[in-house]
Amino acid sequence: MSTTIRVAMTADGSHTLVNGDFEKSYHSVYGALQESQRVYIELGLLPAFERFPANPITLFEMGFGSGLNALLTLREAEQHQRPVHYVAIDTDPVPSSETQQLNFDQLLGTHHLDALHEAPWNTVVAITPYFTLEKRQSRLQDFDTDQRFHLVYFDAFSPTSQPELWEADMFGKLAGFLLPGGLLTTYCSKSVVQRAMRTAGLTVEKHSGPHYKRNVLRAVKS
Template sequence: MNSTVRVIPTADGSHTVFNEILGKPYHSVHGAIQESQRVYIEVGLQAALEKFPHEELQIFEMGFGTGLNALLTVREAELHQRRVNYVAIDTYPLPLAESRQLNYDALLHTSYLPALHESPWHEPLVISPYFTLTKLEGILQDLKTEKRFHLIYYDAFAPSAQPELWEPNIFQQLATLLLPGGMMTTYCSKSYVQRNMRAAGLTVEKHPGPYGKRDILRAVNG
């Protein structure tokens, strides 16, 4: 087992992973599933499905982590029978030993979590007829891509752990990845994060957060 990470339970019964080096969990201890469902699916994916009803959705995730956001997205794509191309980047992929301890498939009545974690890096893999995954190992600042996205899930560690990922240059970079009308959602609603998003030309909306979090953000390109 990797000694720097460990799987822990959260208040809704779902697991998260605690990073010992950063001193932070990957998801809210108030409930991993309920947080991801609210921040990335309800405020992000469901809005994108409605906003772009006739398009194959292009989604980018910063911080693949436990694979929970991707798993919830597969489930939603199948429910709506909408194709999703999903690109995720992670600097320190979760070891397979820890990923196999996660209980998301059991709680969500899905079966895709092993495939999400065991899929090769830097190669697209069809996970389901409605979901194709490409995982990239590296840092966001070095990302080079011609792809543009309808939706970005911004799930970096908190500013107290990784302040460099919440600076103006990051949001300027992310804004260039969004298609016109594209959206980005994140759990962090700090005032300076909102300012940095606006400085990148994004329109910032505050939305009610999940249990334990008052506000979350959705930023819109245009």
């Protein structure tokens, strides 16, 4: 792995990872856990459970990273006894020397973070009875699938670091992955991102963000 990654503490006591190439953190420095809980669980997963009550949830994550979003999703799947099939892509898997330092399990009272990171890539793995994981080592530009999703977690690095991932054609690709009524959530609420989503045919909603973040976005496929 060519990218240098290190572990850092955030303001709510949860860890994040820092990408040495971009000098960008994987999560908010004001609180990794509170950011993921707000953006991806409260605005994404829980509404998807309500919108699609009779279905196992299929979920796509752009950027597996630290595994925090997957761990929070697994916890909710177990608590609600709702099957979730979780597909995630990443180009640079984080080495175990860093993932084993992360304190997410201790904070959440879970014990699945190692299993999420140790699951082999490019195969489907049942982590628990309610959570299956499929990690693919791929760029979004190169990724394709016949699967269709109820929910997308869009957790790429910021538009200043990876502008090519925040353009209308990428959101158009993700819109094509979504089922009708499906949701896409992300932490970034910049006007250029909202315009790209609308150009891709998505309906954009602004919602209050976590601490020190005024707004975050949820997009809906009509």
